[in-house]
Amino acid sequence: MILIVAGNPKEYPDDLNLTRLIELEKVETPIYVTVALNDSFVESGGFESTALKDGDRVEFLYFMGGGR
Amino acid sequence: MRLRLKLSDYLRILEHARAGLPNEACGLIAGRLEEDARQVEKVYTLNNPDACPEHFSIPPQAQLEAIRDMRSLGLVLLGSFHSHPNTPARPSDEDINLAYDPAASCCILSLAGAEPVLKCFRIERATRLVREESIELTPSSP
Numbered sequence: 001m002i003l004i005v006a007g008n009p010k011e012y013p014d015d016l017n018l019t020r021l022i023e024l025e026k027v028e029t030p031i032y033v034t035v036a037l038n039d040s041f042v043e044s045g046g047f048e049s050t051a052l053k054d055g056d057r058v059e060f061l062y063f064m065g066g067g068r
Numbered sequence: 069m070r071l072r073l074k075l076s077d078y079l080r081i082l083e084h085a086r087a088g089l090p091n092e093a094c095g096l097i098a099g100r101l102e103e104d105a106r107q108v109e110k111v112y113t114l115n116n117p118d119a120c121p122e123h124f125s126i127p128p129q130a131q132l133e134a135i136r137d138m139r140s141l142g143l144v145l146l147g148s149f150h151s152h153p154n155t156p157a158r159p160s161d162e163d164i165n166l167a168y169d170p171a172a173s174c175c176i177l178s179l180a181g182a183e184p185v186l187k188c189f190r191i192e193r194a195t196r197l198v199r200e201e202s203i204e205l206t207p208s209s210p
Contacts, residue, residue, distance in 0.1 A: 007139040029193070032168040034128040039136070041128065061131050062172070064148045066163030067092060067123035068155055 001054035018047035018058075027060050034061045071146070071173055071188045071201050072105040073097075076208035082184055084113040085151035085177050092116055094124040094150040096134050097175065098143040105204065106146050106173060110138070116150075123162070124150045147173030147188075154180050157187040159198050167191035173201060 003012050005025060012024070018037070022030050035042045036059040042050050052058070077097075085093040094116050099109040112134040116124045126148060138145060152160075157178035159167070167174060175188045188201040
């Protein structure tokens with residue numbers, strides 16, 4: 001199936017969930033990543049149970065902050 | 069790797085930072101990954117929900133609208149910028165502690181001195197390694 005990850009269409013195996021996609025994409029510091037799937041946020045506890053389908057759009061986002 | 073920034077985008081960051089005083093101001097930078105540089109094509113000025121001179125935050129929810137715009141323009145998120153109203157342009161301990169994405173450029177604009185100073189860094193939170201990225205200012209697009 002084709003997924004659009006960070007704006008890039010790419011072929012992936014079928015039967016993929018978000019946890020596996022994070023592994024395949026070698027996402028940096030995965031415990032801190034926030035995932036938007038088709039413009040909706042997915043709770044981190046739901047990555048394993050979120051199955052992906054052809055045409056899904058996935059964004060990996062991080063909280064940004066700091067100061068002083 | 070260096071960050072290539074148009075003068076007009078630098079001035080937009082500066083204007084946003086000055087308008088936000090006395091609080092820290094923040095935003096996102098987007099562009100293209102080129103062989104020898106990270107080319108900034110667009111600056112997104114965002115609200116700082118902390119409304120504070122010493123902190124800023126850009127939660128993922130606030131990034132998503134900008135991300136949608138980037139995708140429509142074929143751009144990638146290069147990183148963020150924020151201002152330091154009263155301190156130098158260097159990552160603070162808090163900046164390092166909250167640098168969750170080591171691939172992101174972290175630009176800091178200091179307004180502490182007589183002249184503004186903009187610097188850019190890549191930060192590895194796990195090792196606390198901070199590397200400065202040089203900034204190449206280029207003429208604005210016609």
